[in-house]
Amino acid sequence: MAVYTEVSAEDLACFVADYDLGELLSFKGIAEGVENSNYLLQAEKGSYILTLYEKRVAAEDLPFFLGLMEHLAGRGISCPVPLHAGDGKALRQLCGRPAALISFLEGLSPRRAQTFHCSALGAALARMHLAGADFPLQRRNALSVDGWRPLLEACAGRADTVSPGLAEALESELKHLEANWPDKLPAGVIHADLFPDNVFFRREQLTGIIDFYFACNDFFAYDLAVCLNAWCFEQDNAFNVTKARMLLQSYSRERAFSEAELEALPLLARGSALRFLLTRLYDWLHHPEGAFVQPKDPLEYWKKLKFHQEVRGPGAYGLDL
Ligand SMILES: Nc1ncnc2c1ncn2[C@@H]1O[C@H](COP(=O)(O)OP(=O)(O)O)[C@@H](O)[C@H]1O
């Protein structure tokens, strides 16, 4: 359950009075999510999401995240729009935490990704990359290759309790990635966490992208690598090359990628798998007893990583050079 900060009806009514939403009719905590506290609000003028930003989100990054949503929405990307209060501010305080109200998006996230989802996703991802081109703020990807070693160091001592031999295998993978990570590929604003739970659909139409709280400046192809991992493996961890082809082909119709980007995909896919493996492993080993949020399985990403280690070229993802 991702409601870490409880908000009283009185505090909320007082907070909402500074916006032009009409009377607050009801509100409830949202169980989904990991990082922040989220509430669904019904007011006279519609539905809204209230987010209270918890400790893992650095306050100095919030103008980037909120500004990016506003920028993308202004360029036709279906994502939440932050609301401005009467004082003009989108980022405010509630119950001692930074807080913002954003617009509510209709749709449901897919329980099991199908090929049509991957196709719609590819096009939306490319459009988002293009729409971010003139976003003026910058944010370094704190969870790229130079952020992985501190995470591994924080886990290495106990990694073998999760799977024997894991610490050594991860050390060797990280060394490989540190030595080979590309330094020059087309880059811009990326989402960096575009998992199925962050994409909404109605019937076969993609209706929205949410959760920009890992967005940053990095290689566009790294976002594709995140999506390959999150959308193109079946429940038994078999890679579905048709889904990958749909994702990449529909992406390339909106934004053609270069040979260098395609060639880098296997390595970027390994890196993206390691990134989610490490954050999950960290949460697995460090989550407090009795915590609300159930940590996600790190070993799912170890299996994905091992698949990419065997890949010899981008043809494995359904596209040839
Ligand atoms: N703009 C939105 N419109 C509709 N539902 C939303 C919106 N933002 C968040 N949600 C709901 O809240 C849940 C958690 O949001 P998310 O941003 O993923 O949280 P966290 O950053 O804590 O992981 C989502 O799974 C979704 O159900």
Ligand SMILES: N[C@@H](CCOP(=O)(O)O)C(=O)O
């Ligand atoms: N997508 C990450 C976890 C981050 O959760 P989110 O609710 O913020 O998307 C993972 O699966 O490890």
